[in-house]
Each structure stands twice: as structure tokens, then as C-alpha cells.
Amino acid sequence: MSTVIEFKNVDKVYKSGAQLLKAMDDVNFTIDEGEFVVILGPSGAGKSTLLNLLGGLDCVSSGEIIVNGNHIESFNEDQLTEYRAKNVGFIFQFYNLIPNLTAIENVELMNDVVDVKIDGMEVLDAVGLKEWANHFPAQMSGGQQQRISIARAIAKKPAVLLCDEPTGALDSNTGVLVLSLLQDLSTSQKSTVVIVTHNSLLAQAADKVIRIKNGQVESIELNDSPMKIADIDW
Amino acid sequence: MLYKKMLRDLSDYKIQFISVFLMAFVGVFIFAGVGGEANCLEVNIDNLYEDTNLADGWIYATDISSDFQGKVNDLNSTTSSERQLVITSTANFSNSPDIELHFVENNTISKFYLAEGKELNLSDEDGVWLDKKFADEKGLNVGDNISFKFNGMTIEKEIRGLGYSPEYVYNLPYYAVKANHTEYGFAYMSHNAFPMDNVQYNVLHVKFNGNDGDFEDVLSEKLGGDYSSFMPRQSHTSVKVYQGTIDQFKMIGNILPTIFILVSMLMLLTSMKRVITHQRTQIGVLKANGFKNRTIMLHYLSYGFVLVSLGSILGLISGPIFIYKLAYASLCKIFSLPYLRPVDGVGFAYAVVIMVLLSIIVSYYSIKSIVNEPPSTIIRPKAPKATTSSFVEKLGFWKHLSFNFRWNYRDAKRNNFRAIMTVVGVLGCTVILISAFGLYDGMNDAEHWQYDVIDHFESKLVIDMDATPSQIDDVAKDVDGDKIMESSIEIESDSMKKTGTLLVLNGTDLITPTDIDKNRINIKDDEVAISQKMANLLGVGVGDTVRMHIKDSDKWVDVKIDKIHGHPSSQGLVMSAKKLDDLGLNYTTTSILTAKHIDNDYNGIKSVIYIDDLIDSSRELNTPLWIIIYALMFFAVVLALIVLYNLGLLSFLEMERDIGTLKVLGFKTRSLTKLLLTQSLVFIIIGFLLGIPAGYRILVMIWQQSSEKYYIVSVLTFTNIICTFLIVLAVSIIINLYFSRKIKNLDMVEALKILE
Numbered sequence: 001m002s003t004v005i006e007f008k009n010v011d012k013v014y015k016s017g018a019q020l021l022k023a024m025d026d027v028n029f030t031i032d033e034g035e036f037v038v039i040l041g042p043s044g045a046g047k048s049t050l051l052n053l054l055g056g057l058d059c060v061s062s063g064e065i066i067v068n069g070n071h072i073e074s075f076n077e078d079q080l081t082e083y084r085a086k087n088v089g090f091i092f093q094f095y096n097l098i099p100n101l102t103a104i105e106n107v108e109l110m111n112d113v114v115d116v117k118i119d120g121m122e123v124l125d126a127v128g129l130k131e132w133a134n135h136f137p138a139q140m141s142g143g144q145q146q147r148i149s150i151a152r153a154i155a156k157k158p159a160v161l162l163c164d165e166p167t168g169a170l171d172s173n174t175g176v177l178v179l180s181l182l183q184d185l186s187t188s189q190k191s192t193v194v195i196v197t198h199n200s201l202l203a204q205a206a207d208k209v210i211r212i213k214n215g216q217v218e219s220i221e222l223n224d225s226p227m228k229i230a231d232i233d234w
Numbered sequence: 235m236l237y238k239k240m241l242r243d244l245s246d247y248k249i250q251f252i253s254v255f256l257m258a259f260v261g262v263f264i265f266a267g268v269g270g271e272a273n274c275l276e277v278n279i280d281n282l283y284e285d286t287n288l289a290d291g292w293i294y295a296t297d298i299s300s301d302f303q304g305k306v307n308d309l310n311s312t313t314s315s316e317r318q319l320v321i322t323s324t325a326n327f328s329n330s331p332d333i334e335l336h337f338v339e340n341n342t343i344s345k346f347y348l349a350e351g352k353e354l355n356l357s358d359e360d361g362v363w364l365d366k367k368f369a370d371e372k373g374l375n376v377g378d379n380i381s382f383k384f385n386g387m388t389i390e391k392e393i394r395g396l397g398y399s400p401e402y403v404y405n406l407p408y409y410a411v412k413a414n415h416t417e418y419g420f421a422y423m424s425h426n427a428f429p430m431d432n433v434q435y436n437v438l439h440v441k442f443n444g445n446d447g448d449f450e451d452v453l454s455e456k457l458g459g460d461y462s463s464f465m466p467r468q469s470h471t472s473v474k475v476y477q478g479t480i481d482q483f484k485m486i487g488n489i490l491p492t493i494f495i496l497v498s499m500l501m502l503l504t505s506m507k508r509v510i511t512h513q514r515t516q517i518g519v520l521k522a523n524g525f526k527n528r529t530i531m532l533h534y535l536s537y538g539f540v541l542v543s544l545g546s547i548l549g550l551i552s553g554p555i556f557i558y559k560l561a562y563a564s565l566c567k568i569f570s571l572p573y574l575r576p577v578d579g580v581g582f583a584y585a586v587v588i589m590v591l592l593s594i595i596v597s598y599y600s601i602k603s604i605v606n607e608p609p610s611t612i613i614r615p616k617a618p619k620a621t622t623s624s625f626v627e628k629l630g631f632w633k634h635l636s637f638n639f640r641w642n643y644r645d646a647k648r649n650n651f652r653a654i655m656t657v658v659g660v661l662g663c664t665v666i667l668i669s670a671f672g673l674y675d676g677m678n679d680a681e682h683w684q685y686d687v688i689d690h691f692e693s694k695l696v697i698d699m700d701a702t703p704s705q706i707d708d709v710a711k712d713v714d715g716d717k718i719m720e721s722s723i724e725i726e727s728d729s730m731k732k733t734g735t736l737l738v739l740n741g742t743d744l745i746t747p748t749d750i751d752k753n754r755i756n757i758k759d760d761e762v763a764i765s766q767k768m769a770n771l772l773g774v775g776v777g778d779t780v781r782m783h784i785k786d787s788d789k790w791v792d793v794k795i796d797k798i799h800g801h802p803s804s805q806g807l808v809m810s811a812k813k814l815d816d817l818g819l820n821y822t823t824t825s826i827l828t829a830k831h832i833d834n835d836y837n838g839i840k841s842v843i844y845i846d847d848l849i850d851s852s853r854e855l856n857t858p859l860w861i862i863i864y865a866l867m868f869f870a871v872v873l874a875l876i877v878l879y880n881l882g883l884l885s886f887l888e889m890e891r892d893i894g895t896l897k898v899l900g901f902k903t904r905s906l907t908k909l910l911l912t913q914s915l916v917f918i919i920i921g922f923l924l925g926i927p928a929g930y931r932i933l934v935m936i937w938q939q940s941s942e943k944y945y946i947v948s949v950l951t952f953t954n955i956i957c958t959f960l961i962v963l964a965v966s967i968i969i970n971l972y973f974s975r976k977i978k979n980l981d982m983v984e985a986l987k988i989l990e
Contacts, residue, residue, distance in 0.1 A: 048983075057898060057982045077978075078902070085900020096895040100644035102623070112637050113900040134623065152899075 004159060004192050005031040005054065010063035010073075012049055012215075023049040025215040027063070031160075031208065034190035036183055036226065038202050041212035047196040048164060050212065054194065055088050055162050056080040068159050085113040089153030089161040091182075093168040095145040097137040103148045104133040107155050114156045127151045127181060143174030150181060154191065161185065163195040179205070180229040205229050240536060247509055251541055253880040254505045258545030258589055260876065261498025264869050265491040266579035267553030268862055272483035274558055274577040275565070279403065279476055282571060286345040288400040288467065289316075289439035291446060293453070294786065295461040298435040302460055309456060311442040311449050316343040317435035319428065323384035325419075327372065332407060333365075333382055334420040336399075337428045343439040344401055346422040347572050351376040351395030356424040361394035367570050368419025369396045382421070389429050398572045404475040405570060408824075409696040409841040412851045413568065447731060463788055469724075469733045474943075475855075476569060481941035482859045489936050490669055490866055494873060495585055497662030501877050502589070503596045504655045506538045508884050510600040517604050518612030527605045534601045538593035546586040550579040560865060564857035638905075642913045649888060656881045656917040657924070663874035664925025664958055665932055670867040671954040672933035676946045677856060677863075680802035683947075685849055687752050688801065691744040691827035694843040701838030706823050709836045715828035716742035719814075719821055722785040723806060725764075727772035732942065734768050734806030736784065738814050744827040747808050750800035750947065759810045763797035767945035768805040782807065784819060791817045802945055803852070874965045882914065882969045886976060894982050907974035918966050922959055926950070929958075 012024035023046050031037050041047045052058040053065060060073045072083055090096075097106050108120040124130050127147040137145050146166060153161055163182060167175030179195075183205060186193045195202065203209045204227045211218040244251050282288075293306065298317050306315055319337040324330045338346075341354050346363045348354070354363050362380060374380065374393060381390035402420050406413060425433045438461075442449045446466035453464055467473050513534070520530050558576040565574060604612055624647065626632065632640070646653040695715065697706060710717055719738035724731060739745060739757075746754050750766050757763045764774065774780055776795055783790045799808055811821045832842050853860075886893075893906055934948045 052983050055898070081897075081900055081902055083900075084898060090898055096891070096898075098641075098892055098895065100641055100648060100892075105640065109637065110899065112905070136623075 002033050003030045004033045004035075004068060005194075006064070006066040007050075007054075008064040008066070010053065010065060011061045012046075012053060012058070013061040023215050024053065024060070024063075027212075027215070027217050029210055029217055029220055031192060031194065033192055034186060035192055035207045036186040036205065037192070037194045037208045037210065038206035039194065039196045039210045039212060040198065040200055040203060041218075042198060045212045046215040047198075047212055049215075051162055051164050051194070051196045054160075055090060056084045086156065087159040089156065089158035091146070091149050091153050091161065091163040091166045093165040095137070095142070095149045095169075097145055097148055097152070099137050102134050102136055103129060103140070103151075106137070106148055107152050110152060110156045116156065118155045120151075120155070123151045123155045124148075126154070141174070142170050143177060146170060146174075146178050147181065150178070150185075154185060154189075158191075160192040160194060163193065165197055166195060167197075167199075176229055176232075183229050201232055204232050240533065240540075243513070243537070244541075247512075250505055250509055250880070250883060251537075253876055253883070254502055254509075254538070254593075255541045255545040256876050257498040257502050257505075257873075257880070258542045258593075259549040260869060260873055261495040261502075262546040262549030262579075262582070262585050262589060263553035263556070264494040264549075264866070265553070265585050266550045266582035267557035268483065268487040268491045268866070269582055270554030270577055270579050271557045271561055271858075271862070272480050272487045273581055274554065274574070275476070275480045275483060277577050278571060278574050279480075282347065282398075282403070282573075283400055286347050286400040287343050287441070288473075289344045290442050291440045291449065291464055291466045292470070293438040293440060293461050294436065294463045294465070295438070296434070296436060298438045298461075302457070303438060305457055305460075306438060306440060306453070309442070309449075309452055311444045311452065312440060313443060314343065314441045316340050316439045318344075318437045318439060319425070319433050319435045320437050321384050323382035326381045326383070326388075329417060331368070331372075331416060332418045333368070334402075334418075335382060335384065336420065336422045337425045337433055337435075338422060339425050339433075339435065341422075341424075343441060344399070346395070347398040347400070348395050349397040349572055351393070351397075354395065354422055354424070357426065358394065358424055359426045360392055361423070361427070362391035363395040363397060363422040364393050365402065365415070365419035365421065365570075366396040366398060367415040369393070371416040380421075387429055389427070391423065391427065398570055401470065401472055403569050403571055404472040406471075409843075412847060412854065415570075458788075461788070463783075463786055465785070474733075478941040478943055479565070479568070479855075479858060481939075482856075483862065485936055485939040485941075486673070486859070486862055486866065488939065489932055490666060493662055493666055493669075493932065494869070495589070497659060497666075497873060497877060499589060499592055500655060500662070501659055501880055502538075502542065502593055504652070504884065505880055506593055506597050507600045507651075508887070509537065510534055510597060510604070512887075514604055514612055517601070521605060521612060530605055531598065531601050535594055535597050538597045539590060542590050542593040543586070546589045550582060550586050554579045554582075557862070557865065561858040561861050564854075564861060568855060568857075638909055638912050641909060642916065645889070645913060646916075649885075652881070652884055652888065653917060656885075656914075657921040659877040659881055660874075660918050660921025660962060661925040661928060663870060663877060664922050664962060665929040666866065666870040666873065667958040667961060668926060668929025668950070668954060669933045669936060670863055670870055671957055672929065672948060672950060673859075673863050673936065674867075675949050675951050675954055676933070676937060677860070679949050680944070680946045681849065681852065683748070683752055683800075683802050684852075685845060687746075687748055687754075689745055689845060689848075690829065692830055692845055693828050693832040694845075694848075695826040695828070695832060695836070696840045696843060697824055697826070698838050698840040705836075705838030706826070709839060710826050712836070713826060713828040713830055713832055715826040715830075716740055716744055717823040717826055718742065718745065719811070720824050721822075723782050724785070725768065725772060725806065726781040726790075727774045727778070730772050732768060732771050732805075733785075734765075735804045736782070736806055737804070737808045738811050738821060739808065740811050742827060744829060747799040747801070749798070750945075752800070755797060755799055757797055757799070757808055757810070759812045760816070761796035762793050762807055762809045762813060763799040764795045764807055765805045765945065766798050766800050767942065768807075769795070769798055771805070771942060787819075789819065791819060793817065800945060800947075803943060805943060805945065871961055871965065874962060875969070878914075878918075878962075878965050878969045879972075881917075882910075882973055885910065885913065886973050890980070893977060894980060894984075897977075897980060898982050903974065903978045906977050907970065910973055910977070911970045914966055914970055918962055922962055925958075926955060 007027050007029050010024050010027040014021045039047050065072050104120040107123050111118050124133050127150055129147055167178055182193050185191045207226055209221040317339045321335045323333050323335050325333045346354050349366050376393050378393050381388055407418050450464050555576055717740055721736045723734055723736040725734050749755050779792050779794045781790050782793050814821050930950045937946050937948050
């Protein structure tokens with residue numbers, strides 16, 4: 001499998017007045033196409049910073065981030081916007097659906113930023129929410145909203161799906177369903193899925209586990225036989 | 235600690251709080267400022283009238299005997315009276331200025347107001363108390379001598395004092411067109427200073443109880459025939475012109491500032507509600523930590539209280555001073571007052587109280603709805619409002635509409651309060667701008683109507699009172715002019731009596747009366763036309779009969795109205811000399827009109843007034859009004875800026891997370907700016923469209939309140955509409971450019987954390 005993502009000596013430093021806070025310190029790793037990757041670490045370890053850098057929401061202080069051969073650390077704002085629109089699918093802890101739009105509209109919203117024509121109903125069918133197509137987010141449960149969020153993210157067939165604590169706001173049963181869906185996408189559609197979480201149990205299902213501590217990569221573990229999400233004892 | 239929290243919150247939400255403060259400030263500033271100016275003029279003149287004990291009315295006769303005075307004093311309503319001899323004299327200066335000499339009997343009514351020198355002394359035969367403005371222009375001081383010529387006599391007196399008179403606050407002789415204190419003035423002296431033994435008093439100053447009409451009725455009933463005419467205070471030229479200026483200020487001060495304050499209040503409420511709603515989780519945290527509801531409520535109530543109190547009190551203090559300073563110079567040019575002191579805005583303190591109370595009530599209800607929920611609920615962000623698809627959204631074409639349209643439709647539906655407030659805010663600003671521009675257009679239209687449509691002469695030669703008929707005829711022939719008569723009259727209907735102007739024309743083309751639509755009308759030799767405004771005031775129309783008499787004559791005649799004409803600044807009757815004669819009244823030429831520019835001096839001509847001088851004079855008299863209109867236009871734009879900025883900020887803050895999400899999803903800044911701009915433009919257009927008829931309605935109401943002298947047609951010009959739209963649009967675009975920068979610089983990571 002080819003390498004989709006590569007972090008090379010990535011540093012991220014935040015300035016707060018005269019103080020400097022190093023949120024990423026010489027981070028190096030690679031992620032291959034179709035991998036189901038879990039990034040683990042305690043609060044404040046730098047997981048979200050890593051995801052933000054990878055998603056083009058923030059810029060590195062130094063180092064390189066290469067996605068599908070593109071050096072995104074050198075992208076200007078327009079290129080980053082283009083990158084986010086075409087290469088990255090985001091899934092957030094609080095779903096971040098547009099409350100004004102129905103489920104199908106939230107998915108088809110992506111038609112405005114990508115060139116391929118998205119059939120919202122088809123994608124909703126893939127996440128099992130075809131029947132809820134015309135409902136607004138406020139009329140749905142948290143699990144359903146997160147599945148809409150996944151549908152929106154996968155609709156444009158991005159190079160990588162970035163998930164920030166995707167089950168953080170869900171009960172455990174619903175969380176399992178959502179994670180299973182993400183794992184299925186990785187295995188059946190060969191989508192690269194990167195999940196940031198502090199829930200270490202999820203490591204059992206990952207192809208690769210990257211542990212972050214104090215802004216540094218503490219370890220990278222490869223898992224030859226990842227478990228099915230449903231089989232994990234939550 | 236909560237106090238510290240309040241200070242930090244004020245700092246964190248500074249932009250919103252500054253706009254709350256500014257709105258309270260601007261609303262009260264204009265309300266108290268413009269209203270306060272009318273108050274200022276009223277209070278100052280009332281003080282002067284009281285200090286000088288201005289007469290309630292004047293009785294004119296060629297010789298007022300002490301017997302006649304006694305009879306007037308015997309009338310039930312009379313409280314006091316005093317005789318004066320008033321003579322027009324010429325002072326010994328190269329330009330022969332006219333000085334009205336007042337020989338006073340007691341100096342108890344309509345007294346001279348001393349500014350410098352000694353008080354008027356009745357036993358002083360050699361002293362004179364002179365018009366200060368005239369003295370200043372001529373470089374005269376207390377102790378200087380001055381001589382006056384009248385009735386073939388010359389008297390020389392020493393100036394004992396300089397000052398003002400309540401009868402000359404506005405002083406413009408019939409032959410003058412612009413205030414020029416080198417050419418005329420007044421002087422007061424004791425009756426003992428009169429060079430003859432027998433002083434033949436010609437004016438009786440009367441103070442009486444009850445209204446003018448009742449006094450005049452009794453006077454006429456008991457003493458009719460013993461005097462020439464009676465003039466109540468409100469008909470005195472000086473009193474009337476000054477009152478006209480007060481009325482102009484009131485006309486504008488009553489309505490437009492009220493709209494200012496209403497718009498400010500609405501916006502203030504929106505902001506306060508939003509700030510409190512935004513603090514929901516913090517309220518939850520305080521409650522969860524054991525803070526009592528009362529403590530939390532007081533804490534949040536203090537925000538609005540502090541800011542709104544500060545803003546509105548500052549507006550209350552500074553508004554009257556600012557507007558006073560703005561109008562002071564032009565008022566001093568028009569009026570001669572010993573003092574024109576600013577009046578504090580205490581009379582408008584109720585606006586502050588209402589403003590503060592409203593902000594407290596809104597804050598109270600906003601907090602109450604939050605604190606009444608259990609802490610476990612408040613500590614979390616409020617669940618998004620459930621939305622259902624409306625009928626429109628279920629229609630087939632909905633899906634084909636652009637994302638931009640669908641987004642904004644749904645956003646407005648979901649945040650209908652904000653949407654309504656935006657429309658109302660824009661509507662309010664549009665109303666103020668349309669009315670302010672309408673006032674501007676109305677004034678210009680009136681000027682055009684009078685000086686382009688009705689008046690076509692170049693020079694108006696004012697006849698000297700001593701001119702002989704042959705002199706007048708010679709001048710008229712020489713300048714190829716038309717003779718006219720203008721006079722003050724009193725007109726009476728069954729229900730009302732008003733003072734007005736009589737214009738007698740001799741088939742001239744240099745003054746062409748028009749109807750109210752500015753179309754020329756022909757008033758035949760045997761017809762009488764009444765002006766529309768006068769007809770309205772008297773409640774009469776074509777076919778009705780009114781009674782009239784010319785001032786200085788007690789002969790009343792019945793006049794049947796044949797036509798209605800329109801005039802922007804002169805209300806009364808128009809007829810021919812033949813008709814006047816038919817009515818049994820004497821025709822006396824008062825001016826000659828000519829299309830030529832006359833520079834020559836003629837015997838029998840007191841002065842020449844050019845049409846441009848008339849225009850300048852009318853503009854000068856309206857200067858204070860113009861200043862207020864400009865100030866209103868400026869503050870309307872300021873208010874529009876604050877309102878639209880504030881509403882834009884509310885939209886932006888409420889949509890920040892959604893905008894952040896869209897940005898993360900790959901939407902370009904341009905598309906997102908377009909999203910906000912579309913919403914803003916739609917609301918602006920709706921508010922603007924609703925504001926046009928509302929603004930026009932307000933304009934009509936304002937003109938309806940104008941003084942009796944004016945009849946100004948409310949005009950809503952295309953330019954007015956376009957200018958208003960461009961201002962609102964420009965303000966909106968500036969605000970949107972600002973927000974598009976905010977979108978560009980929006981920290982996506984932070985925006986997404988808003989809910990967290």
C-alpha cells in the first residue's frame with residue numbers, strides 16, 4: 001500500500017504573550033492508504049493539534065506534511081481551502097451539522113465545493129439514514145447526527161477521513177455503531193481513516209496506533225490483526 | 235467577585251457593549267438635544283418676557299387719554315396697563331437710520347432690558363436708553379450723545395444705558411429684508427424727555443387675564459370705536475417670528491428624535507438579550523455553585539443598567555449643549571436677546587428612565603427564562619431550535635434553489651427575532667433618512683415654488699410712507715413696474731380668528747398665484763382667493779364668507795371666498811384693487827414690482843429689495859432649521875452604522891460556528907461573505923421598502939406640525955429615495971466588508987470549539 005500521509009519533523013509552537021508553547025515537537029510518522037489509524041493520548045497531549053495540522057485548519061511552525069504527494073505546509077489559504085474541500089473529510093465530536101439544512105441538504109452541501117456530483121440519498125443509504133433525509137439535525141438523535149456527519153464527510157470520497165473524538169458525545173452503544181461504520185468504510189472502501197481519541201480500547205481495532213504525549217510521538221504500533229469494533233469489550 | 239466578572243465581561247464583549255452604550259447615547263442625545271433646543275428658546279424668551287413684563291396685548295389709537303386707559307383698566311380681565319408714545323425717528327448718522335422712539339409713562343410693562351449703564355429713570359429728561367445691537371454697530375457707548383429727528387423736531391440725549399427690548403427680539407422693518415442693525419434700532423426714554431408738554435400717547439400696553447379672544451371681544455364691546463386696533467401678543471411680529479422658530483424646532487423635535495430613541499431602544503434590547511443568552515452556561519455554573527437566583531439576576535441586570543444609564547445620561551447632558559452650540563450663532567444673528575442660555579436636559583430625563591427601565595425589563599426576562607431552568611440544563615448549551623419544513627420547502631422547486639437562498643431563508647426562519655429586528659432597525663433608519671431628506675427637499679421646493687413659480691420680479695421698490703401718489707406713479711412708469719399692496723390683516727371665520735397677509739394685485743405678471751399643485755391660477759377682478767393653509771386653519775372653503783380687517787384699521791368687512799390658492803410662506807387673501815374697493819376698503823400701494831434690476835434712488839421709495847435678497851433672507855431665517863436637519867441626517871447615518879453593525883455582529887456571532895464548519899468543509903471566504911451579504915441585503919431591502927411609505931407618512935406629520943405661516947407640500951423625490959438607499963447600502967457594504975475580513979481571519983479551530 002502506498003503512503004498517503006507523511007509527517008516529517010513537524011513542530012507547532014503557539015505564542016501566548018512572551019510565552020512559547022510547543023504543542024508539536026518533532027513529530028514523524030506515515031499513514032498508508034486504507035489504513036484505520038487511531039491516535040491516542042491524554043488530554044493536552046497534542047492530538048487535536050495534530051489533526052488540525054493534518055486537516056489544513058492550522059499551519060506548522062516547521063517541518064513537512066505530505067498528503068498524496070502534496071506538501072500542504074507550503075499551501076496558501078486558497079490552496080488549503082481547496083485541499084480541505086477535495087481531500088479531507090471531517091467528523092467532529094459535536095457533529096457540526098448545519099442546523100438550517102436537512103440531513104440530505106447537509107450531505108449535498110458538498111456539491112457546492114467539489115466537482116463530482118453527489119447523490120445525497122445514496123450516501124444517506126450507505127449510513128442507514130435514507131428515511132431521515134428530510135429531517136433537520138435538531139429532529140435527530142446524537143448518533144443519527146453523527147452518521148449524517150459521516151455521510152457528509154464520505155460523500156466527496158476524500159483521500160482521508162479525519163475524526164476528532166467522533167463518539168465523545170454519544171452513548172456507548174451508539175458509539176460502537178458509529179465506529180463500526182468508520183471501520184467498514186476503511187475495510188470495504190479502502191478509505192484512510194484517522195481517529196483521534198483518548199479511549200485506548202479503540203487501539204484494538206486499529207491497523208496503526210500512534211501514541212502522543214507532550215506533543216511528541218511516544219510510540220507507533222502496527223496491529224496485524226485488528227479486532228472488529230463490535231467484538232471489543234467496551 | 236461578581237463585580238470583577240462584570241468588568242471582565244464588559245471588556246470581553248466590549249464591541250457589543252460599546253454599541254449598547256452608543257445606541258443609548260445617540261438616542262437620548264438627539265431626543266434631548268433637538269427637543270432641548272425648542273425648550274431652550276422657549277425658556278429664554280419666557281424669562282425675558284417675564285423679566286420685562288411684556289404686554290399681553292397692545293391697543294393702538296391716535297391719542298390714548300387717561301380716561302380711555304381708566305376704562306380699559308375697569309374691564310374685568312385687565313390687570314394693568316401703561317401708555318407709550320412710539321414715534322419713528324431718524325438718528326443723526328450719514329445713513330439716516332430709523333430709530334423707533336418709545337416715550338414711556340411708567341416703565342412697568344414691556345420694559346427696557348438693561349445690559350449696560352443705569353436703569354431707566356422716569357425723572358431723567360436728558361437720558362436715552364438705546365438698542366445695544368445698534369449701539370454696537372455704531373460704536374456708541376454709555377455717556378455718548380445721540381440726536382433724533384422726528385416731526386420736524388430734533389432732540390439730543392445722552393446715552394444712559396444700552397440694552398434690549400422684548401418687542402424687538404426680532405426686528406426687521408417692512409422695508410428691510412435682512413437683519414442690519416446699522417440701519418434701524420429702538421430707543422427708550424421717559425415721557426418727561428418728550429420735547430413738548432403734552433405727550434400724545436398712541437399705544438396702550440395691557441396685561442390681562444384669560445385668552446386674547448375673550449379680552450378683545452369685551453374690549454370691542456365696551457370700547458369699540460374709541461381705539462384703532464388691538465393686537466394680542468401672539469400677533470406681534472417679534473413674538474410671532476420667534477414663536478415660528480420655536481415651532482420649527484418643535485416640529486422636528488417631536489417626531490424624528492422619538493424615532494431615534496425607539497430604534498435605539500429596539501436595538502439595545504436585541505443586544506442585551508443576546509449577551510445574556512450567550513452567558514447561559516456561565517449562569518448555569520454560578521447556579522450550580524450555589525449562587526442564588528436573585529444574586530445572579532442582579533449581576534446581569536447591572537450590565538444593562540450601568541451601560542444604558544451611562545450612555546443615556548451622557549446623551550442627556552451633551553445633547554442639549556451640542557445642539558445649542560450648533561444653532562447658537564445663527565439664532566443670535568436673527569434674534570436680539572440679552573441671553574440665550576442652554577437649558578439642561580432634565581426635562582427629558584424621562585427618556586433616560588424609560589431607556590434604563592426597558593433594558594432592565596428585557597434583561598430581567600432574558601435571565602429569568604434561564605435561571606428558572608435547573609442548573610443541570612443551563613450548564614449545557616441550549617439545544618438547537620427544532621425546525622420543520624415549511625410549505626415552501628416542500629414544493630418541487632425548493633431543491634433547485636441555490637444553497638445561498640435556502641440557507642438564508644432557513645436562517646431567517648430560525649432566527650426570526652433577529653431577522654425582524656434587522657428589518658425594523660433598517661426601517662427606522664430609512665424613516666429618519668427619508669424624513670430628513672424630505673425636510674430638505676420640502677424647504678427647497680418651497681423656495682422654488684415661491685421664487686421661481688409665483689414671484690417673477692427682480693426688484694421690489696418699497697414705498698416710503700410719506701410718498702405722494704404722483705411720486706409713486708412716476709416711479710412705476712420709470713421702472714416699468716406694477717403696483718401692489720401688501721398688508722397685515724385679521725381674518726375671522728365662525729370658529730376661528732387668525733392673522734395673515736393681504737396681497738392686492740393689479741393684473742401684474744410679476745406675481746402669479748398658483749394652486750397647491752403649483753399650477754398658475756387666474757384670480758379675476760371680482761374674485762378673492764384664500765390660501766389653502768389659511769382655509770384649513772379657519773375651517774372654510776370656496777363659497778364660504780369670512781370677515782377681515784386691515785391692521786391699523788378697525789373696519790371689518792365680509793369677504794366671500796371664490797378660490798383657493800397655495801403659497802409656501804404667506805397665508806391670507808389675494809384679490810384685485812377693484813375688489814378691495816368694492817369691499818369698501820382703501821387701496822394703498824406699498825411696493826412697486828419690476829423685472830428690472832433697479833439701482834437708482836427715487837423720491838418716495840424707502841428701499842429696493844432684490845429677489846436674491848429675499849431668497850437669502852428666507853434662507854437666513856431658516857438657518858437654525860437647516861442646521862438641525864443636517865445634524866439629523868448625520869446622526870441618522872451614525873445610527874444606521876451602529877444599528878447595522880450591531881445586527882451584523884449578532885448575525886456573525888450566531889453563525890460563527892456554522893461559518894467555521896463551512897470553512898473547514900472547504901467553502902471559500904468569498905462564498906461565505908456572499909452568504910452574509912445576501913442575508914443582510916435582503917433584510918435591508920425589506921426594511922428599506924417598508925421604510926419609504928413610513929418615512930413619507932412621518933414627513934407629512936412633521937409638515938402638518940409646521941407653523942401657521944408655512945404651507946409646505948410633502949415631496950418624496952426619487953433623489954431622496956436613491957440617496958437614502960445608497961446611504962443604507964453603503965453602510966451595509968462597509969459593515970459587510972468588515973465582517974468579510976472577520977470571516978477571512980476566522981480561526982476555524984476556535985469557531986468549532988464554540989459549542990464545546
